[in-house]
Amino acid sequence: MMLAEVETFLSRPIAPTRRVAIGRLELPVDPAPGFGGILLGAIAARFAPEIDSDMHAEILQLMSQLEAGNSIPQPKLRHRLQEDTVGLQRCVHRVIGEGEHLEFQFDEDQGTPAQHVLCAAYAAARVPWDVVPAVMSTVHKGLMWQGGSESALLAYLSGRSGVVAISSVGDPVSWALAMLDLRDSQSASPSRKDVQRAFRTRLRAAHPDHGAADDSAAARITELTEARRILLG
Numbered sequence: 028m029m030l031a032e033v034e035t036f037l038s039r040p041i042a043p044t045r046r047v048a049i050g051r052l053e054l055p056v057d058p059a060p061g062f063g064g065i066l067l068g069a070i071a072a073r074f075a076p077e078i079d080s081d082m083h084a085e086i087l088q089l090m091s092q093l094e095a096g097n098s099i100p101q102p103k104l105r106h107r108l109q110e111d112t113v114g115l116q117r118c119v120h121r122v123i124g125e126g127e128h129l130e131f132q133f134d135e136d137q138g139t140p141a142q143h144v145l146c147a148a149y150a151a152a153r154v155p156w157d158v159v160p161a162v163m164s165t166v167h168k169g170l171m172w173q174g175g176s177e178s179a180l181l182a183y184l185s186g187r188s189g190v191v192a193i194s195s196v197g198d199p200v201s202w203a204l205a206m207l208d209l210r211d212s213q214s215a216s217p218s219r220k221d222v223q224r225a226f227r228t229r230l231r232a233a234h235p236d237h238g239a240a241d242d243s244a245a246a247r248i249t250e251l252t253e254a255r256r257i258l259l260g
Contacts, residue, residue, distance in 0.1 A: 028124045031055060031062040033070065035146040036115035037138035045106040047142050048115055049149055056154045059161035060184075062196060063154060066122045067162060068184040069131050070147040071169030077140035083170065086144060093152035094163045106145055118143075129181055129196075144170070187253055199257050206254035219259060226255045 034050030054063025075083070085104050092099060101107045118137040123130050147169070151162045165184055172180060181187075185196055204210045207225040209217050217225070233247040 030122045030124050031066040032121040033150055035118045036112040037118050037142045038115055040139050046109055047106055047146055048109050048112045052150055054154055056158045056162055059158040060165040062122055064162040064165040065184045067147045067151050068165035068169035070120050071144055071166045072172035072180055073133055074140035074143040075170045078144060090148050090163055094159055108149060203254035203257040206250055222255060222258045
């Protein structure tokens with residue numbers, strides 16, 4: 028199942044003028060940053076280590092200008108953003124889900140790292156205006172990523188801990204209610220006391236001393252703790 032997708036068009040590396048164009052964007056961002064913001068952050072994390080170090084500061088400045096809604100004169104950072112896609116190579120990055128597992132699919136055969144990062148920044152400015160800051164912040168986090176596993180990157184970009192499930196990103200409140208077995212609560216918003224009570228009950232059940240498997244206990248406890256954090260704020 029495709030959860031988010033970014034289509035861009037990029038000039039070939041040998042072209043005298045580097046050009047980029049933004050194509051179709053499938054970037055769900057509710058609740059922010061959503062799968063869309065996480066995909067853009069992951070694009071930045073994947074390609075930023077391969078761009079010149081002196082370009083990082085320029086990209087951060089561009090992102091601030093985009094977030095403020097400023098008009099960006101072209102070319103910018105030695106690349107021209109345009110609408111015309113004639114002569115450009117199509118490139119698609121996406122995040123897909125299977126069950127509760129998320130996986131990034133990067134098209135690494137087209138374009139240059141700088142083109143990919145720039146397109147992530149430009150795409151972040153095209154989401155609904157009220158969530159641009161949250162999505163741009165996720166791209167910024169991607170630029171700062173120090174490396175690690177894909178699951179660690181997902182947790183880092185989403186602000187979650189442990190293994191990140193699809194439902195915890197797409198509908199974190201419903202996921203948290205399910206984790207703590209509160210979906211059938213008479214109140215749509217369980218009280219702080221109800222959340223704490225449910226957390227303690229589920230925590231006891233997840234502990235190896237109460238019969239839970241040792242190899243899954245740590246991950247389960249991490250999920251329960253994250254669910255409590257989401258509901259209590």
